Amino acid sequence: MKLSLRDMLLIAIFAALTAVGAFIKIPTPIVPYTLQFLFCAYAGILLGSRQGLYSQALYILLGLIGIPVFVNGGGPAYILQPTFGYLLGFALCAYVIGKCMERFGAAVTFVKLLGAVLLGLFLIYLIGVPYLYLIVNLYLGKSMALSKALAVGFIPYIIPDMILSVLIAATGVKVLAILRRTGFIKNSA
Template sequence: MNLKTNDIVLCALFAALTSILSQISIPLPFTSVPLTMQIFAVALAGMVLGAKKGFISIVIYLLIGAIGLPVFAQFSGGLGIILGPTGGFLIGCPFMALVIGYTTERTKSMIYIFISMVFGLFIVYTTGTVIFSIITKSTLYQSLIACVLPFVIVDLIKLVLASAVGKEVSKRIKTGVKVC
């Protein structure tokens, strides 16, 4: 794995961006999973950084949170969050970035990239639902109702936004034009 200084900076930047966007958090009364902008950040990391760097940036985010820094939703952190009922959603995030990045590296078709975003979201939902179900001893159906159903529409909107923002940011990074 040969990362250049620029790559390391971009991975750190997207880990920080994911940390910040995870704090945009709305607790919902009917589930322990808050509504955050984390999915937007993960999709953006995969689209802008590609498979390897997108994956690495989200793993960095998880490691920072695992050691106790409050980077997860609602300024939480620690290994207990990752190993807790909603930790499966976090565990799925690097794989979401990987899938999106893999697709982005192979096509410029926004349709295929969006489909990969939806597939990546499915990975997050699957790992999250299964782990939530195991830890809370609820059925998969109950877990889907509590942890996925309330978020599907909003998460799809976040993916549309991430694809639009990601397209522009990618162009600017590749051409060397200042983002800010």
């Protein structure tokens, strides 16, 4: 698989946008609310499965090599942060949303796109909450019940993230139509 210069630029742009999303945050205990999910979802919508995954993998790689693109900095030790699982979820989210987009082809509707975005969001939480639970209990040595992990890493965020998902789907359908009309995206993908 060979990436064109255009593909590489788009991957880098979405990695950078996800990093910017990390700094647009509402601080809350343990897991801050950021706009990273917005850019992660758009990476899948606009770039497709592979390139969406690559953009989020690039973002994670940049943070792990020490560039402070994560909410609380960067570096290889960041894998021991309770929130690192959500970052892993971003990569899977972008891939799955992109895979859904590839299956939809040109027949993208608001409902289909919302389903894909909500599936991606579900995967972020499916990886993020158990990772939070394991790091707090096993690495940090603090006792945290799974219900407490849900209370701090899921419940306060699910409603705002679902609202954001609706906005992503509504704007995504419009943006895709414009990009297809202008020839930036092919009608078949």
